[in-house]
Amino acid sequence: MPKLKVRKAAKKRYKxxxxxxxxxxxxxxxxxxxxxxxxxxxNLKNKVVVSQGDTKAIRKMLVC
Known part of the structure; x- marks a missing residue:
C-alpha cells in the first residue's frame, strides 16, 4: 500500500x-x-489556536 500524501494547502496553513x-x-x-x-x-496579525472540533480533520489532512 502506498504512503499517504499530505495535503499541501493544509501544510501551508497550519502549524x-x-x-x-x-x-x-x-x-x-x-x-x-x-x-x-x-x-x-x-489584532488580525496574531496567531490563534484552532478549535477542538477542527483539530481531528486537520490531523487527518496532515497525516500525523
Missing amino acids: IIGEKKFIRRKAFKGHLLEKKSPKQKR
Missing part, C-alpha cells in the same frame, strides 16, 4: 504546537486594509 494543538493565522488580513482600523489590523 502543530505541543501535543495535539494547531495554530493558524486569522482571516480578513489579505486585502481591503484601508478601511480597517489600525487596532483591527494589529
